[in-house]
Amino acid sequence: MTLSGMNVSRRKFLAASGGVVAAGLVAANLSTLKAVASGHSPAPTGEIGEKHIASSCEMCVNKCGFFAHVVDGRLKKLNPNPKFFKSRAMLCARGNAGAEEPYNPERLTKPLLRVGERGEGKWKEISYEEAFKLVAEKLKEFKVKNENRSSVAFASSEGFQEEMFQYLVQSYGSTNTVRHPTLCLSSVIQGWSSVYGVYPDADLKNSKFVIMFGANRAEAIVTPDSIDFVKYKPEGAKLIYLDPRFTNTATKADKWYPVKPGTDLAFVLGVINVIITEKLYDAAFVEQFCDGFADLETMIAPHTPEWAEKECEIPAVEIRWVAREFAKAAPAAVAYPGRRTSWYVNDVYFRRACAILTAICGCWDAPGGICPKASVPLKNLDPLFPYFEMTDDRIDVASSVKNRLPQDKRSDNMPTDSVAYLGEKDGSWLRFRDAIIAQDPYPVEAMIVYKQNFIEAVPNRAKTMEMLKKIKFMAVIDIQMTEVAYFADLVIPESTYLERWDSVHNLASIWPIATFRQPVVEPVFGTKSMFEIAGGIINEMLKLPELWDDADEMEVEDFKMDVAEDIFGQPLEEYIKHQLADHPGAYEQMMKEGVFYLTDEASYGKTRNPEFRFKTRTGKIELANVKYADKGLSPLPIYAAPRQPEPGKYRMILGRHGFNTHTGTQNNEYLWEIQKENVIWINTAEARKIGVISGDYVTVKSSVGEQTVKVFSTEKIRKDCVFFAHGFGRLSPQLSLVYKKGASQAAILEDYLEPISGNAAMHETFVSIAKA
Amino acid sequence: MSQKKYGIVLDAKKCLNCKACTVACKFENGVEVGDEQYRIWVAEKELKGTFPNLRLDFEPSQCQHCENTPCASVCPTSATYKTDEGVVLIDYKKCIICKACMTACPYDARFVSEVHNAIEKCTFCYHRLPEGREPACVETCPTKVRVFGDLNDPNSKAAKLLAKHDTYQLKPEKNTRPRLFYIIK
Numbered sequence: 001m002t003l004s005g006m007n008v009s010r011r012k013f014l015a016a017s018g019g020v021v022a023a024g025l026v027a028a029n030l031s032t033l034k035a036v037a038s039g040h041s042p043a044p045t046g047e048i049g050e051k052h053i054a055s056s057c058e059m060c061v062n063k064c065g066f067f068a069h070v071v072d073g074r075l076k077k078l079n080p081n082p083k084f085f086k087s088r089a090m091l092c093a094r095g096n097a098g099a100e101e102p103y104n105p106e107r108l109t110k111p112l113l114r115v116g117e118r119g120e121g122k123w124k125e126i127s128y129e130e131a132f133k134l135v136a137e138k139l140k141e142f143k144v145k146n147e148n149r150s151s152v153a154f155a156s157s158e159g160f161q162e163e164m165f166q167y168l169v170q171s172y173g174s175t176n177t178v179r180h181p182t183l184c185l186s187s188v189i190q191g192w193s194s195v196y197g198v199y200p201d202a203d204l205k206n207s208k209f210v211i212m213f214g215a216n217r218a219e220a221i222v223t224p225d226s227i228d229f230v231k232y233k234p235e236g237a238k239l240i241y242l243d244p245r246f247t248n249t250a251t252k253a254d255k256w257y258p259v260k261p262g263t264d265l266a267f268v269l270g271v272i273n274v275i276i277t278e279k280l281y282d283a284a285f286v287e288q289f290c291d292g293f294a295d296l297e298t299m300i301a302p303h304t305p306e307w308a309e310k311e312c313e314i315p316a317v318e319i320r321w322v323a324r325e326f327a328k329a330a331p332a333a334v335a336y337p338g339r340r341t342s343w344y345v346n347d348v349y350f351r352r353a354c355a356i357l358t359a360i361c362g363c364w365d366a367p368g369g370i371c372p373k374a375s376v377p378l379k380n381l382d383p384l385f386p387y388f389e390m391t392d393d394r395i396d397v398a399s400s401v402k403n404r405l406p407q408d409k410r411s412d413n414m415p416t417d418s419v420a421y422l423g424e425k426d427g428s429w430l431r432f433r434d435a436i437i438a439q440d441p442y443p444v445e446a447m448i449v450y451k452q453n454f455i456e457a458v459p460n461r462a463k464t465m466e467m468l469k470k471i472k473f474m475a476v477i478d479i480q481m482t483e484v485a486y487f488a489d490l491v492i493p494e495s496t497y498l499e500r501w502d503s504v505h506n507l508a509s510i511w512p513i514a515t516f517r518q519p520v521v522e523p524v525f526g527t528k529s530m531f532e533i534a535g536g537i538i539n540e541m542l543k544l545p546e547l548w549d550d551a552d553e554m555e556v557e558d559f560k561m562d563v564a565e566d567i568f569g570q571p572l573e574e575y576i577k578h579q580l581a582d583h584p585g586a587y588e589q590m591m592k593e594g595v596f597y598l599t600d601e602a603s604y605g606k607t608r609n610p611e612f613r614f615k616t617r618t619g620k621i622e623l624a625n626v627k628y629a630d631k632g633l634s635p636l637p638i639y640a641a642p643r644q645p646e647p648g649k650y651r652m653i654l655g656r657h658g659f660n661t662h663t664g665t666q667n668n669e670y671l672w673e674i675q676k677e678n679v680i681w682i683n684t685a686e687a688r689k690i691g692v693i694s695g696d697y698v699t700v701k702s703s704v705g706e707q708t709v710k711v712f713s714t715e716k717i718r719k720d721c722v723f724f725a726h727g728f729g730r731l732s733p734q735l736s737l738v739y740k741k742g743a744s745q746a747a748i749l750e751d752y753l754e755p756i757s758g759n760a761a762m763h764e765t766f767v768s769i770a771k772a
Numbered sequence: 773m774s775q776k777k778y779g780i781v782l783d784a785k786k787c788l789n790c791k792a793c794t795v796a797c798k799f800e801n802g803v804e805v806g807d808e809q810y811r812i813w814v815a816e817k818e819l820k821g822t823f824p825n826l827r828l829d830f831e832p833s834q835c836q837h838c839e840n841t842p843c844a845s846v847c848p849t850s851a852t853y854k855t856d857e858g859v860v861l862i863d864y865k866k867c868i869i870c871k872a873c874m875t876a877c878p879y880d881a882r883f884v885s886e887v888h889n890a891i892e893k894c895t896f897c898y899h900r901l902p903e904g905r906e907p908a909c910v911e912t913c914p915t916k917v918r919v920f921g922d923l924n925d926p927n928s929k930a931a932k933l934l935a936k937h938d939t940y941q942l943k944p945e946k947n948t949r950p951r952l953f954y955i956i957k
Contacts, residue, residue: 077908079911088914091912092790092792093790096799219790227915248788248828251827251828258823716823716826718823
């Protein structure tokens with residue numbers, strides 16, 4: 001994949017871009033594509049003329065604003081909204097490719113009832129009404145049979161309509177909801193919250209010294225950070241980047257340290273040690289706002305830069321330099337929190353250390369530092385749902401199944417059969433799945449799923465398939481035939497984000513903004529939104545008396561008024577009007593401009609007030625966490641070296657990129673064109689040892705599975721680890737562009753848990769690699 | 773004769789290689805899906821150095837809208853022409869797909885379009901300009917690598933950037949006098 005200069009054809013450049021695109025078979029793939037595309041034209045709407053409609057994106061979690069350019073009833077293009085300052089008026093590749101979603105030739109168009117064996121792909125088309133009836137009947141069946149509403153579990157993915165799905169859950173009364181955070185960011189939320197009581201943002205627009213740990217902002221796009229760290233980087237500012245891989249962010253960094261995987265905490269402790277030993281910290285800030293400094297001083301003493309160098313393989317002289325520069329730039333210095341932090345068993349301690357470094361230098365709630373998120377005031381409905389008697393505690397809490405922890409010192413004193421801080425609605429996916437398989441302490445026999453493709457998202461795919469054997473009925477709501485949909489019993493198509501109303505949501509940040517969605521085209525295939533689907537199911541539920549006999553009658557009557565009629569019985573526009581009712585003109589502004597905000601200026605310093613009480617036990621910034629001690633955890637971040645792969649094995653590491661979101665977008669032609677299959681990054685010297693070159697295929701094997709994947713032999717990765725992107729090696733034939741193309745992460749990742757927040761620990765798997 | 777002289781000044785150091793520009797271009801201009809069909813692209817240059825001392829640059833590019841146009845010179849039907857503002861365009865009706873221009877172009881900027889049944893390439897989104905809108909690639913870019921404008925207007929952002937920075941052009945030895953200027957830092 002080595003290229004040289006502009007004398008090489010640009011087409012060859014394209015084929016090798018990012019090291020992720022595979023050349024070859026192009027002609028064959030294209031003919032498939034054209035065959036698919038020929039059946040592609042939607043029915044003409046009869047509409048004539050051009051429109052530019054404001055709405056927001058759902059191709060990833062950022063929700064950037066756009067104006068949809070609609071010509072004669074068909075969406076032509078999505079253009080960035082210049083007033084949407086959170087995304088700095090841009091749309092990425094996915095945001096642009098979103099214009100294909102309503103017209104995707106393989107999207108789900110009609111509710112499908114399974115008629116063959118599970119996973120056989122044999123379906124019968126039914127009506128939405130029949131689908132709603134069936135779901136309501138099944139909800140009744142498992143409630144009556146088990147006398148436990150928690151025997152039906154509800155899995156959902158982040159998004160504006162997830163709120164409507166949660167209303168459906170509450171209308172039924174199961175405690176078993178499972179969401180995405182424990183496959184993603186629950187450890188960073190827990191780590192920072194344990195110090196400040198909140199999960200804050202980084203002000204990269206004004207920061208003079210930024211340390212990023214694996215948060216690959218050039219590729220793992222988070223707005224506004226991905227723009228700010230390059231476009232608005234202040235003159236003379238420095239970006240320090242730690243990552244075992246030379247990513248596109250590394251190409252923009254002033255210094256790249258290829259840190260030894262799993263040892264970032266040692267680096268941060270080394271930095272804190274220098275700052276305390278050399279008295280570079282903000283003593284006044286520590287005195288006024290922080291608790292536990294004396295304990296920190298004692299704990300940090302042995303963690304010298306020389307000690308840290310041995311662990312993280314970053315020279316002590318560099319650690320000293322970083323510490324001094326960080327302190328010099330404070331408070332405009334950032335130890336970047338990050339987002340997908342499902343890395344290691346001790347991830348919470350690492351995030352705590354970053355938060356502590358921030359605190360002792362006073363880089364809190366000040367320009368260029370770490371700041372609490374602000375939000376736009378909205379009038380949200382807070383409907384009451386009946387209290388149902390036939391429920392049980394969450395299965396991941398009630399169960400005594402053992403946590404799978406890596407066998408080394410990091411796991412000492414970690415919870416072994418529980419999660420220390422489990423999100424009430426989020427759950428913890430790995431414990432949740434183990435408890436269902438063990439049926440401990442009760443059976444979960446049905447699942448209702450909203451857009452969470454957990455077969456590909458949760459480590460150890462074989463185990464997920466094992467769990468599905470316990471699930472007698474599974475209904476899945478999505479826009480496409482994901483793996484979870486493909487193995488379901490009932491599939492209910494949802495309208496895409498371009499065809500529906502979504503209520504107003506706050507995008508809380510340093511620059512808070514509120515946005516919503518309105519249909520830019522009518523549903524191309526007559527599909528319904530989650531709002532309409534939830535409303536339809538609730539209506540059918542109300543016809544079944546067995547579903548309401550364990551609740552107070554009055555509460556049920558109130559529910560009929562407040563939820564069934566006032567929310568689901570009205571058009572969603574009414575809900576939106578209500579949300580914005582406190583701000584005259586806001587609804588009109590939202591409809592026209594797609595945004596609502598009170599100011600586009602950041603405001604700093606509200607919490608730098610001696611009267612301010614942080615949401616912690618002491619009301620202070622807790623360098624040493626008081627509650628952790630009660631739970632048998634270490635109040636301060638403690639370090640132990642991660643176990644290492646035996647010779648001939650490699651650590652599998654993960655990372656995001658800007659061409660696809662999780663497993664949700666690979667079947668979009670415009671994104672598939674950029675990334676057709678994933679490739680495994682192997683250090684050049686290691687590839688030589690294995691006897692492979694770029695373009696060869698290898699089998700990658702862990703204790704839970706095996707995948708075949710194409711090699712990318714490169715200097716851009718350390719010798720002790722390998723990497724491939726998420727979202728390939730797919731099992732659903734109705735994602736034909738990527739069906740059986742490349743390798744699945746879920747198939748080979750082992751299911752280790754980070755038991756403080758309940759996050760999956762996805763960088764703990766060792767693999768062996770051999771030429772295929 | 774128009775006094776306008778359209779061009780693009782690029783700061784490739786800001787490029788994340790995120791491909792937002794190439795996807796935006798495809799939708800804006802109805803360019804079909806396919807590896808040969810690109811009006812604009814981002815080249816990943818050769819990785820320099822060995823682990824851990826590495827350097828990697830990106831180079832977004834497209835038709836250079838040359839002042840000396842080898843593509844127009846070789847076109848037997850005068851399908852390729854230049855507007856008053858110096859934008860190089862193709863009259864699809866006149867194009868006979870002889871591909872002489874594809875061979876003549878030093879930048880490999882042209883391709884055969886099945887949509888138009890003609891050769892096509894970047895037009896600086898010429899259809900957007902009368903409405904005062906920027907080319908789609910310029911508008912969508914997260915870090916605003918490309919700055920488009922009238923180089924004859926000293927107050928335009930593009931002209932100001934050009935005056936302030938040293939720039940280079942691609943393949944100067946071909947004497948094509950491109951209208952794309954890459955900032956040297």
